[in-house]
Amino acid sequence: MNRNKINRKTSIFLGLFILMISFPKIVFSQQTLETINQALRYSRYSRLALKIIPVQEGDRTFVLQMPVEKIEENIDFNTYEFSYTVLSSYQEPINAQNLISLNQSDLKFETDFHYYFEKRVTIPDTQEMAVALLQVKDTRQGDMYYYHIDLISPYVFGHPDFWAYYGDNIPFDQSFVLRDEQLEFKGKGGVSLYNFHYPTAYDAPLPPMEIRPAPVPREVEVNYEGDFLLNTSKSFTKDGYYFIQSDTNSTQGMLVKTVHEAFPKVKDYDEMVDMVVYISTRREHETLLAAGDKKIALDQYWYGMLKDEEAARSVIREYFKQIEFANILFTDFKEGWKTDRGMVYTVMGPPNEVLFRPNGEIWSYLSEGSNSKITFTFARVKNILTPNYYILNRSRALQPEWFKSITTWRNGQMAF
Incomplete structure (x- = not known):
């Protein structure tokens, strides 16, 4: 091994040690629900999909049902480290002191498609807010998966029994x-x-x-x-x-x-016509809606846009793959692609950064060729049907980047 590299590494550790001695009051920031980047939750390349489903047994007692979907093939339980906790706020630190490990002996069921954990928790009477968190670490490259849900908060009406x-x-x-x-x-x-x-x-x-x-x-x-x-x-x-x-x-x-039986994928040409609204001009979409033969109209639409059959096939695959993921991730009482988050996801792609607040969700995208970011903020709205209802904070300032992404689609250059 190169001795210079060892010495340089030793110097760094010594420097940090001296710094800590000299300035003992330095506080290193800890991760909280407000600071962790949960972009992997919406990635097209996730190996797992996490969920917490609370069943309410009493005013402050819940059974946390925690299914973990196996997206990766030939999955090995020991590849991952599973843990959970209940936080008193979105600002409470997430660390080894409050995370509870979930081992193979904690599995209630394992199937070809899921690991399933189940834990009962009781929230103290003095605690005004409670948020359940499931965390999974991929030990191969350190990827961190998170899923959280409010148990007690101003944004939920309670959970079913x-x-x-x-x-x-x-x-x-x-x-x-x-x-x-x-x-x-x-x-x-x-x-x-x-x-x-x-x-x-x-x-x-x-x-x-x-x-x-x-x-x-x-x-x-x-x-x-x-x-x-x-x-x-x-x-x-x-x-x-x-x-x-x-x-x-x-x-x-x-x-x-x-x-329908094809969901979350597209079912037919009529549905395809509806879904291309995000990257079409008003005139194009009205022409498609009025067409008698939707297949012929769509073929003309894609070829007229891209002037190349192979490029058209590639964009069609990518666009409707985005629709599929939007449906999986964001469907509530609307199809996922029709929600605000699904719309942004379809056109802009998976966000580079996802941050949560009690009252909203913030997505950031890195601008190509610069260090600047474009940010979409979704306000959380209390809704009797779902605790995860979000509405986009719309702004004219979003127009340049939105049109830029649409142009990228129409030029056949979008890839994720």
């Missing part, structure tokens, strides 16, 4: 379900669950620089679909979304959105 499960007893870890797919609902409360259907369909959101308010329907149609027995299987057959409750006098419940 039941949940839905797949046939292999793993908790239902997404908000969308295929029409007619069976889920089993389990809980320890009453004997029945009540189910309300919302047939509402939504349009794509306005672009980030459009500051006029989006139109809001004066009324939202809702139909009571009756009750069904707890601890039995249930399927949902209608388009839209369902809100399921064990107590109709409470605000607590579970959202389930029904989707």
Whole structure:
């Protein structure tokens, strides 16, 4: 080994040691939910997908259901270090003192597709806020995966005392379900669950620089679909979304959105036409919507834009891969690509930096060829259907970078 390198390294450690002796009051910043970069949560190349699903057993007692989806093939449990904690705020340090390790003996179930942990926690009466955090470290290159959810906070109405499960007893870890797919609902409360259907369909959101308010329907149609027995299987057959409750006098419940058999991928040419709205001019999109043969119209659209068949095929693959990930990551009562976060994700790609606050989420993208960043801020809105409802803070200042990304798509140069 090169002796000069050893000496240089030793000098650095000595210098740091002297610095710490000379200035004992130096405080090294610790990671918190507000400072950790959670960009890996939205990466197209993640090896795991984490989730925490709280089931509320009492006012301050929760069962934390923690399914970890195995995206990587031939996964080895010992490749990863699993831990969890409950924080009293987004500013509380995350460190070895409050993280609790999860070992192989802590697994409640393991399947071909999931590791599943389950822990019961009780929040002290004096604690005003509680946030559950699941952390997983990939020991090969040090990648850190995080997932957190508020248990008690001003932004949640509470959590249901039941949940839905797949046939292999793993908790239902997404908000969308295929029409007619069976889920089993389990809980320890009453004997029945009540189910309300919302047939509402939504349009794509306005672009980030459009500051006029989006139109809001004066009324939202809702139909009571009756009750069904707890601890039995249930399927949902209608388009839209369902809100399921064990107590109709409470605000607590579970959202389930029904989707077509191809979801999260695109289903047909009609859907493709809807989805290209983000990178099309108004005239182009109106022409596509009015076309009798959507396939021919789309072929002309892509070729007219790129003038090259191979380039067109490449952009089509990338664009609809973005749509697919947006649907996986952001679907709630809307399809993921129709949410504000899904729109930005589709056009801009996965963010380089994702920071969370109790009242919002901040995405940053590095500008090509410079050290500057473009930032999108999503305000968190309290919503009875989901604790993760975010609306983009729109601004005309976002227009240059937005149009730049659209131009990159239309030139066939976007890649992630």
